[in-house]
Amino acid sequence: MDDHIILGVDPGTLIMGYALLKANPVKSELITLDVLNLKKLPDQPTKLKQIFEFVTELIDQYHPDMLAIEGPFLGKSAQSMLKLGRAQGVVMAACIHKGLEINEYSPRKIKQSVTGNGNAAKEQVSAMLQRMYPLPSDIKYLDATDALAVAVCHHLQNRVQLGPKQHFSGWESFLSKNADRIIKK
Numbered sequence: 001m002d003d004h005i006i007l008g009v010d011p012g013t014l015i016m017g018y019a020l021l022k023a024n025p026v027k028s029e030l031i032t033l034d035v036l037n038l039k040k041l042p043d044q045p046t047k048l049k050q051i052f053e054f055v056t057e058l059i060d061q062y063h064p065d066m067l068a069i070e071g072p073f074l075g076k077s078a079q080s081m082l083k084l085g086r087a088q089g090v091v092m093a094a095c096i097h098k099g100l101e102i103n104e105y106s107p108r109k110i111k112q113s114v115t116g117n118g119n120a121a122k123e124q125v126s127a128m129l130q131r132m133y134p135l136p137s138d139i140k141y142l143d144a145t146d147a148l149a150v151a152v153c154h155h156l157q158n159r160v161q162l163g164p165k166q167h168f169s170g171w172e173s174f175l176s177k178n179a180d181r182i183i184k185k
Contacts, residue, residue: 002024003022003023003024004022004023004024004064004065004066005020005021005022005023005031005062005063005064005065005066006020006021006023006064006065006066006067006068006151006154006155007019007020007055007058007059007062007064007066007067007068007095007100007151008020008021008067008068008069008147008148008149008150008151008152008154009055009067009068009069009070009091009147009150010070010143010144010146010147010149010150011051011069011070011084011087011088011091012038012084012087012143013038013044013047013048013051013083013084013086013087014037014038014039015035015036015037015038015039015141015143016035016036016038016051016054016087016091016143017033017034017035017141017142017143017144017145017146017147017148018033018034018035018036018055018058018144018147019031019032019033019034019144019145019147019148019150019151020032020033020058020062020064020151021148021151021152021155023151023155025159028152028155029133030133030134030135030148031062032062033135033136033139033144033145033147033148034144035140035141035143035144035147036050036051036054038050038051044083044086047087048086048087048090051087051090051091051094052090052091052093052094055090055091055094055095056094056097056098059094059095059098059100060098064100065100065101066100066101066102066103066154067091067092067095067100067101067102067103068103068104068105068150068151068153068154069088069091069092069102069103069104069105069150070088070104070105070106070107070110070146070147070150071088071104071105071106071107072084072085072088073107103154103158105150105153105154105157109153110125110146110149110150110153111124111125111149113149113152113153113156113157114128114129114149114152114153114156115128122142122145122146123142125142125145125146125149126139126142126145129145129148129149129152132152133148135148
């Protein structure tokens with residue numbers, strides 16, 4: 001079974017969360033998670049340049065196959081949306097430049113995938129992820145666990161596709177090739 005590495009990103013121009021998840025159709029394992037703190041940088045262009053360079057370094061170091069990124073939340077102000085969109089675009093550009101597959105998920109979809117509740121608070125998402133993975137106890141920002149949530153969402157949404165490509169002629173074909181996944185009572 002081939003393992004894939006998913007780069008999860010919670011974009012931002014003040015704090016950008018990132019996580020790397022090693023995954024195959026059966027299991028996933030946390031490689032690392034943290035944040036890139038951009039608060040002390042003087043202006044938007046400098047922050048965007050730092051994001052591009054940092055994401056490129058992550059790709060060179062960990063060799064992910066795909067990016068899972070959180071899409072903008074529509075309830076924010078126009079100015080916040082613009083800054084967030086720029087940060088998201090720079091992350092995507094760095095990943096496209098390095099040949100990664102790009103996948104975007106709404107905040108609601110991410111929360112739904114991880115907790116079962118699309119309206120879950122960031123703290124609930126983090127608590128669920130702490131049950132799923134051995135997370136460091138010194139996580140300062142929920143942006144790091146948000147990034148892991150995006151990667152986990154992508155893994156859960158695409159488990160079958162992470163394995164070798166299979167073709168099925170119908171339900172009988174699918175069931176016969178996936179007997180190990182059927183729960184018998």
